[in-house]
Amino acid sequence: MTTASRLPQIAGRLASRLPRTVDVRIRRLAVASLIGQTLLVVTGGAVRLTASGLGCPTWPRCTSDSIVNTPEMGIHGFIEFGNRLLTFALAAVAALMLVYLWNLRKERKDLFLLALGLLASIPAQAVIGGVTVLTNLNPWVVGLHFLVSMALVVFSTLLVNRAFGRTGRFLAARPAVLPAALRPVTAAVALFSAVAVMLGVVVTGAGPHAGDADAPRNDLDWDLFSHIHAVPAYLVTAGTVVALVLVIRRRITGPFRTAVLMLLGVTVLQAIIGFTQYYNGIPALLVAAHMLGAALLMAASTNAWDIARSSTAK
Numbered sequence: 503m504t505t506a507s508r509l510p511q512i513a514g515r516l517a518s519r520l521p522r523t524v525d526v527r528i529r530r531l532a533v534a535s536l537i538g539q540t541l542l543v544v545t546g547g548a549v550r551l552t553a554s555g556l557g558c559p560t561w562p563r564c565t566s567d568s569i570v571n572t573p574e575m576g577i578h579g580f581i582e583f584g585n586r587l588l589t590f591a592l593a594a595v596a597a598l599m600l601v602y603l604w605n606l607r608k609e610r611k612d613l614f615l616l617a618l619g620l621l622a623s624i625p626a627q628a629v630i631g632g633v634t635v636l637t638n639l640n641p642w643v644v645g646l647h648f649l650v651s652m653a654l655v656v657f658s659t660l661l662v663n664r665a666f667g668r669t670g671r672f673l674a675a676r677p678a679v680l681p682a683a684l685r686p687v688t689a690a691v692a693l694f695s696a697v698a699v700m701l702g703v704v705v706t707g708a709g710p711h712a713g714d715a716d717a718p719r720n721d722l723d724w725d726l727f728s729h730i731h732a733v734p735a736y737l738v739t740a741g742t743v744v745a746l747v748l749v750i751r752r753r754i755t756g757p758f759r760t761a762v763l764m765l766l767g768v769t770v771l772q773a774i775i776g777f778t779q780y781y782n783g784i785p786a787l788l789v790a791a792h793m794l795g796a797a798l799l800m801a802a803s804t805n806a807w808d809i810a811r812s813s814t815a816k
Contacts, residue, residue: 520601520602520604520605521602521603521605521606522605522606523606524606524610524613524665524667524672527602528599528602528603528613528665529662529665529666531595531598531599531602532599532658532661532662532665532666533662534595535592535595535596535599535617535620535658535661535662536655536658536659536661536662536801538588538591538592538595538658539592539651539654539655539658539797540655540794540797540798540801541588542585542588542589542592542651542654543648543651543652543655543793543794543796543797544790544793544794544797545581545584545585545588546585546647546648546651546793547789547790547793547794548581548585548790549581549582549585549713550644550711550713551711551786551789551790552577552578552581552786553578553713553714553715554577554578554579554581554582554713555582555634555635555639555644555713555714555717556578556582556635556638556639556713556714556717557571557575557577557578557579557580557581557582557583558571558575558579558582558583558586558635559635560635560636561631561632561633561635561636562628562632564579564582564583564586570583571583586628586631589624589627589628589631592620592624593621593624593625596617596620596621596624597621599617599620599621600614600617600618600621603617610672612664612670612671612672613661613664613665616657616660616661616664617661619657620654620657620658620661623650623653623654623657624654626650627647627650627651627654630643630646630647630650631647634647638714638716638717638718639713639714639717639718640717640718641706641707641708641717641718641719641720642707642720644706644707644713645703645704645706645707648703648706648793649699649700649703651797652696652699652796652797652800655797655800655801655804656800656801656804658801659800659801659804659805659808660804660808663805663808663809668757668808668809668812669808669809669811669812670812673812677812677813677814678754678756678757678758678809678812678813678814679813679814679815679816680752680754680758680810680813680814680815680816681748681752681815681816682815682816683748684745684748684758684810684813685810685811685813685815687741687744687745687748687810688741688745688803688806688807688809688810688811689807689810689811690737690741691738691741691742691745691765691803691806691807692803692804692806692807694734694735694737694738694741695734695738695799695800695803696800697734698731698734698735698738698799699796699799699800701727701730701731701734702731702792702796704720704722704727704731705724705727705728705731706789707719707720707722708720708721708722708723708724708727709724709784710784711784711786711789728780732776735772735773735776738769738799738803739769739770739773742762742765742766742769743766745762745765745806746762746763746766749762757809758806758809758810758813761802761805761806761809762806764802764805764806765799765802765803765805765806768795768798768799768802769799769802771795772792772795772796772798772799775788775791775792775795776792779792
């Protein structure tokens with residue numbers, strides 16, 4: 503029997519070893535995807551904040567002669583290439599997720615499509631990163647690179663929720679009964695979180711941490727846009743407080759209460775970091791913490807909205 507004629511048999515054996523229900527392997531990969539996408543935000547911040555944006559001066563190679571960084575490039579080359587390597591790791595996680603979901607691709611199309619979207623977005627993110635390097639760290643391209651990462655954090659959060667049966671059509675338990683007002687409130691919080699992150703990109707493009715000493719800035723008024731950026735952040739805080747008041751007054755327990763408390767903690771932490779960095783000359787470490795906080799805020803606001811959307815209104 504030829505190898506070609508045996509391929510269907512081999513494929514059948516492989517498929518028989520793959521999950522037919524959403525098991526612990528799929529859930530772990532979903533969590534790994536969320537952690538990895540958040541970590542990518544942090545390492546991307548490290549690239550910019552250590553002026554390593556051109557540590558690999560070209561793309562897709564690190565140099566014109568080498569795919570990887572060389573010792574002569576020093577720490578900047580190591581940091582930039584390390585960030586590129588993480589993209590490949592995330593692609594491997596997304597691809598493995600699709601493999602494990604193969605037998606469930608029709609039954610759990612929600613998971614399969616989310617995993618497919620994550621995998622398809624990673625090469626696009628890599629190309630945007632390449633354009634960032636080739637345009638000498640143009641602040642608008644850098645901002646787009648960051649916003650795509652935020653979108654991937656959102657998709658990964660949805661993937662985790664559905665893999666654990668917390669939201670969507672395949673709830674592991676009966677849907678929670680929540681006040682109808684919580685749906686628009688959490689939707690508004692998620693929306694204003696996204697607006698705050700987008701305006702934060704504009705502020706960053708006007709600020710001092712360009713990723714390289716010779717990288718251009720967007721020439722906008724940094725102080726003015728810092729105050730504009732704060733407006734949706736205030737609205738996020740207000741919406742979170744409204745959700746918390748409803749949780750306390752209606753004595754809501756379970757996953758939604760936890761989601762609101764997590765959202766409150768992230769929101770307060772982001773506010774403290776934001777005010778502290780503004781009044782202390784924008785130190786790099788606080789900027790990095792603020793970037794991590796942005797990823798956590800997108801995950802937390804998406805989580806609260808997703809749970810509220812999957813609930814039964816009363």
